[in-house]
Amino acid sequence: MNHESLTPGTRFGRLRVQKELAKDKNGKRRYLCLCDCGKETAVLENNLNKGHTKSCGCLKRQDLVGMRFGRLTVIALSDKRAPRGKRSVPLWECRCDCGNITYKATDILKNTEVSMCSDCAPLYAAKKMRENAGYVGGTQLSRIQNTKPDSNNASGIRGVYYDPRSGKYRARLRFQKKLLNLGSYENLEDAVKARKEAENRYFGEFLDSIAKQGT
Ligand SMILES: [Zn+2]
Ligand SMILES: [Zn+2]
Incomplete structure (x- = not known):
């Protein structure tokens, strides 16, 4: 021994x-x-x-140096890490076609449809939207951004209607082909508030999810 x-x-x-x-x-x-x-x-x-x-x-570890993912070319394995549950994974230093340096983990590089830096992501999302003629997942983005009220809308506020039978204001929101009922309200202000909150919640998350790219 x-x-x-x-x-x-x-x-x-x-x-x-x-x-x-x-x-x-x-x-x-x-x-x-x-x-x-x-x-x-x-x-x-x-x-x-x-x-x-x-x-x-x-x-x-698989060596990704030199490989291309979307608009990114992997330059080196960095000493930066990103959390994955209780563990952490190493990040690759990548150069975007625009010249920016960004750091991505292997799983993100392999599972993202088109990898790119965070400067390019919103531009790419906007371009995609136009390519899809404004329709993404059943929601027309020009409608999201359009704050003009519907023409035949008695309340004058988009998505808020006066219901003569109940004598109340009803708030609705059309999102991804579904008409969401946001409730009936005695006051116009409350109905408008409900509509605004729903807009922020549904459309905000939706637009976030398009522009978001992980590390
Ligand atoms: Zn080694
Ligand atoms: Zn870029």
Whole structure:
């Protein structure tokens, strides 16, 4: 059992032994190793000898450097990280076609339809909207942005109607082909308020979801 320590310079996969470290709490030999990628890492002698550890971890990570995703070209693996539940994932440094540098995780790069920087995303979303003739997911964006009241609307406020039978004001909102009832109100002001709140909630989230790109 009492064999010689590993000689500095001995290679295991991408790792080269630098020097022996203090033994771990179980009395096992450990070495500081330099990985070909430039990272230093402490490894148990057992894991080196048995071939369990062959890199600092970079071998197991897929190398995306040089690959293109949408408008992004991956330049390098950065030391920035993004949270994923209780864990965190490394971020790739990417250059957007516009010249901006942005940082994205592997899952985002692989699952985003067209990856780009956060400056390009809203411009791209706007272009997409025009391409789709203003229709996205059943909602016409020109209608969202249009605050003019409907012509045959007795209240004068878009989406708010006076109902002569009940004598109340009713608020409605058409969103993604569904007509949402926002309730009946004694006062015009309350009906208008309900309509405004619903507009902000539904349209705001909707426009956010179009422009949003994760890290
Ligand atoms: Zn490495
Ligand atoms: Zn860009």
